[in-house]
Amino acid sequence: MTYCGHIFLFFPFWYSFSFILVHSETDSGTIGGLLCFNEVAISNGIHFRHTDGRHGEKYYLETPGSGLAWFDYDNDGDSDLYFVNSTDVSGRNSVPPSTNALYRNNGNGSFTDVTVDAGVNHEGYGFGCCVGDYDNDGFKDIYITNFGVNVLYHNNGNGTFTDVTKEAGVGDEQWSTGAAFADYDRDGDLDLFVANYVEYRLEDDPICYWVSSRFDNKSDAWKPRKKDTFHSPLLVRHRIYCLPKNFEGAPDVFYRNNGDGTFTDVTHESGLGNLDGKGLGAVWSDYDNDGDADLFVANDTTPNMLYQNKNDGTFVNVALHAGVVAVGKNGIPLSGMGTSFGDYNNDGKLDLVVTNFENDPNCLYRNNGDGTFSDETYSSGVGKNSLPYLAWGVGFLDLDNSGHQDMFVANGHIDDNVKVYTPSAAYAQQNQIFLNLGDSSFREISNQCGPGLQLKKVSRGAAFADYDNDGDIDIAISNSNQTPDLLQNDSDNQNHWLIIETVGTTSNRDGIGTRVTIVTEGGQQIREVKSGSSYLCQNDMRLHFGLGNAEMIDEVMVRWPSGLVEQFKNVKGDQFLRATEGEGLTVAHIPKSW
Structure with a gap:
């Protein structure tokens, strides 16, 4: 929906x-x-x-x-x-x-x-x-x-x-x-x-508290305490996670x-x-x-x-x-x-x-x-x-x-x-x-x-x-x-895009470490293929480029971990492409419209 x-x-x-x-x-x-x-x-x-x-x-x-x-x-x-x-x-x-x-x-x-x-x-x-x-x-x-x-x-x-x-x-x-x-x-x-x-x-996890005064609830009156080492009718203990x-x-x-x-x-x-x-x-x-x-x-x-x-x-x-x-x-x-x-x-x-x-x-x-x-x-x-x-x-x-x-x-x-x-x-x-x-x-x-x-x-x-x-x-x-x-991104704009999947032959099969640079009328963009990022996560390895108004990419340059550099001219936008090391660009599949 x-x-x-x-x-x-x-x-x-x-x-x-x-x-x-x-x-x-x-x-x-x-x-x-x-x-x-x-x-x-x-x-x-x-x-x-x-x-x-x-x-x-x-x-x-x-x-x-x-x-x-x-x-x-x-x-x-x-x-x-x-x-x-x-x-x-x-x-x-x-x-x-x-x-x-x-x-x-x-x-x-x-x-x-x-x-x-x-x-x-x-x-x-x-x-x-x-x-x-x-x-x-x-x-x-x-x-x-x-x-x-x-x-x-x-x-x-x-x-x-x-x-x-x-x-x-x-x-x-x-x-x-x-x-x-x-x-x-x-x-x-x-x-x-x-x-x-x-x-x-x-079994050695310490017990930590924040201790506050019953009469002064200001944050600067609170102090962390490790272990329960004292008791006082003037203080309130709050069990918290340790640091x-x-x-x-x-x-x-x-x-x-x-x-x-x-x-x-x-x-x-x-x-x-x-x-x-x-x-x-x-x-x-x-x-x-x-x-x-x-x-x-x-x-x-x-x-x-x-x-x-x-x-x-x-x-x-x-x-x-x-x-x-x-x-x-x-x-x-x-x-x-x-x-x-x-x-x-x-x-x-x-x-x-x-x-x-x-x-x-x-x-x-x-x-x-x-x-x-x-x-x-x-x-x-x-x-x-x-x-x-x-x-x-x-x-x-x-x-x-x-x-x-x-x-x-x-x-x-x-x-x-x-x-x-x-x-x-x-x-x-x-x-x-x-x-x-x-x-x-x-x-x-x-x-x-x-x-x-x-x-x-x-x-x-x-x-x-x-x-x-x-x-x-x-x-x-x-x-x-x-x-x-x-x-789900349901944003409403008419901007163009390009998504590139990398397949290594001499380089690792996923192409991890590959750098892709594109040049359009709006300027230059770079992306890298990565494993692991964000926080404890893995993003899709396919590289996504927003193209703004540009329907055509003037140049796509692919630099593989092996050192091979490949260049492709006049690439159409709004495509899913596959870059195979040493073999060029091919269409990966057709975009879907929901």
Whole structure:
């Protein structure tokens, strides 16, 4: 059911006028217009519900939530959806037990739960996931991060998966979070980075309180207390989740693909073994444009890491030099959560966004092209509007097909009783869209984006795909201890678009790490094929370009991880294309009209 087409019938005049304010024109096309999203998860057959097991004990394990993945597991041309789930650790076993879930896209806007038939009904305490064809057999595999042993599912190519974790040697047993595949050594197969969070044992989980005076309810009178060490008739104790500072960081892990279905742990020799990271978000990108994959890791209350690939099997952390460590005014590192690279100002250089805790801004870094970044958090319009929210999933994506990448942010608090220590905060929060105005600035327009953006949920991961193959980007959101949201893009504009799928031959089969540049009358745009991004999530690997008014692309340039560069002239827009390494562009399938 679609609601956006009738939005003006149901809202008062002031709300209608707010849509008009979003509409503007640039040389490349319409920015904004009627940008509208409808929530369609249940109506389209998605009945998954996330379970974190909370029953009031306030186990720290319950706070991060879980991610999800868009990927075409059956190679039928549309994006299927995989949800990572957690479980009950309190001893009150859920019946039936909560499991991860795979929903097959039926190609008509609906989904079918194929979890059991596909063999991916993992029952662990899950957090994140990433996708990559690690054995180059033409079928996308999926890696799941857990508290406990991680899981690698091999795609058998017949609609089923096999757990090959033990044989592959990638069963890290720590508290793992973000993960991502990349071909760091450019040998044609995918290697795997796994971010780990903190050293944690359920039986050693500390008890934390906020203590307030019975006579003074001001927030500056509240102090955190670890353990119940005192009693006073003048004080009120509020049980809350503990903070990251109550735990030691866990070292990250990096696996090199041996090319035979197995991996070797090369964490130490590669230089990626951050011992104190408290890592959450992880994303690979060639930020310095030298042809190899670099790595950014968002850390929670410890400095973020930007690992520059030295092209000799090793990395060096250049975050301080690059200016992306992310510290507050007091010099204390921020709480890095989700992260993404994208060229928001279309200058040919990949910029960086990192989400953070409430009262700290989401950080936007503009790539200067010389190995450094400039902090544009507040000058861009992103900073002030992100302060009230606790942010997680994030991505650069062109929601209105204007030719400029907008930003989506998923929000939600960790404490269901957050108001006892921050009265102005909320547990369930509104997610946000920042509209790119085409002048290196953004406008927060969430209230003008239709009913799907008016929802208030406890959101965590956000992943992006054109699931209905109509040429615009839709959004899937994992909500902690709730059902997910599927925000269908029903925006009304006449802008054009292009979507490109990459298939490697010498490079890895998915083409992960491939950079595609297009040139139109509106300027230049770049995209990279990625595994893992946002927060604990996997986006559709197909590359989406909004074209604005342009019906024709003057040039498409594809730079593969192998080093091969291919150029194609006068490519028509409004197409799904497949770029096969060394073989050119072909039509992948026909766009759908609903």
